[in-house]
Amino acid sequence: MTARIHPSILSADFVNMEAALSTIATADAVHVDVMDNHFVPNLTFGLQMVGRIQDVSPVPLDVHLMIDDPDRWAPEYATTGAAGVTFHAEAAADAVELARELRARGARAGISIKPGTPIESVVDDLAEFDLVLVMTVEPGFGGQAFMEETMPKVRSLAHIRERRGLTFDLQVDGGISTETIGTAAAAGADVFVAGSAVFGGADPADRITELRRLADA
Ligand code: DX5
Ligand code: ZN
Numbered sequence: 001m002t003a004r005i006h007p008s009i010l011s012a013d014f015v016n017m018e019a020a021l022s023t024i025a026t027a028d029a030v031h032v033d034v035m036d037n038h039f040v041p042n043l044t045f046g047l048q049m050v051g052r053i054q055d056v057s058p059v060p061l062d063v064h065l066m067i068d069d070p071d072r073w074a075p076e077y078a079t080t081g082a083a084g085v086t087f088h089a090e091a092a093a094d095a096v097e098l099a100r101e102l103r104a105r106g107a108r109a110g111i112s113i114k115p116g117t118p119i120e121s122v123v124d125d126l127a128e129f130d131l132v133l134v135m136t137v138e139p140g141f142g143g144q145a146f147m148e149e150t151m152p153k154v155r156s157l158a159h160i161r162e163r164r165g166l167t168f169d170l171q172v173d174g175g176i177s178t179e180t181i182g183t184a185a186a187a188g189a190d191v192f193v194a195g196s197a198v199f200g201g202a203d204p205a206d207r208i209t210e211l212r213r214l215a216d217a
Contacts, residue, residue: 003185003215004028005208006062008173008195009053010044010142018056023204025058029083031173031193036067039091040140047073051080060084064112064173064193066139067091071098078107086110086133086171089121099128110171114139119153123160129168131191132157136184137174142195146175151187158188178214185215 008031012020024030032050037043054061060083065074070087071094077085078101085107092098092111099109110131111122115138122132134154137144150172157170172184173193181192192215198207 003181003212004169004191005198005211005215006031006171006191006193007198007204007208008033008064008142008193009199011195011199014045017053020199021053021057021059024198024208026205027059027198027208028191029060029062030057031195032061032063032082034063034065034067034077035140038068039088040066042140047076047080050077050082054081062086062110062193064110064133069093074098075101075105078102078105082107084108084110084131086112086131088112088114088139090114090117095122096125096128099125103130110169112139112173113153115147115150119156119160126157126160126164126166126168131169131171133171133173134189135174136172136176136180139174144175146177146180146183148180148183151183154184154187154189161188176211178210181211181215182217185217 006029007024010033035042035044063082063085065087074087102109108130112133169191171191172189176194177197
């Protein structure tokens with residue numbers, strides 16, 4: 001399957017967001033990091049900004065909620081028209097119920113686990129999800145180093161997906177670059193979030209092409 005590249009706008013210029021979005025029109029989706037300064041020690045933006053990004057983005061939105069109480073808030077992000085909404089297993093009170101609510105609102109439902117969270121927290125409910133995100137850094141900031149020790153979780157999830165005939169996307173997020181994307185692809189990931197690796201260079205479109213090529217190699 002062709003690798004999908006989701007640039008993370010956490011590394012884009014927040015004051016010139018519409019211009020930043022126009023540089024990634026060849027991406028498969030745009031990864032939108034919502035942080036509340038509680039679940040993670042950083043703050044980005046909320047529903048109003050995500051709604052405006054939705055209005056002007058040339059590609060679908062992949063919203064990554066790093067917030068407390070996603071049971072309360074995630075459905076509202078689905079209502080903005082986001083193609084997918086991913087919440088954290090560590091924060092949700094009832095992940096299955098929430099996934100069903102997201103799907104009922106027309107969004108793809110995603111669940112994410114931090115580097116220290118075992119896959120056992122999601123394996124029983126995989127059929128309820130369209131995407132599983134294995135964090136490859138501690139969530140909160142762009143530009144951190146890829147944690148290769150998370151790869152066994154990606155391999156296990158890819159194996160379980162195959163064995164059970166499931167079709168969820170397997171996403172990685174954090175430290176994905178031309179140096180690391182091959183490792184994550186070999187482990188079984190098929191959707192790659194990249195912030196600094198896409199927006200850190202002169203030409204984001206070139207970076208997207210290069211990352212996709214290396215993931216498919
Ligand atoms: C980190 C965010 C990531 C971040 C990745 O908590 O979830 O999406 O933007 O940034 P890079 O690709 O620079 O590690
Ligand atoms: Zn993210």
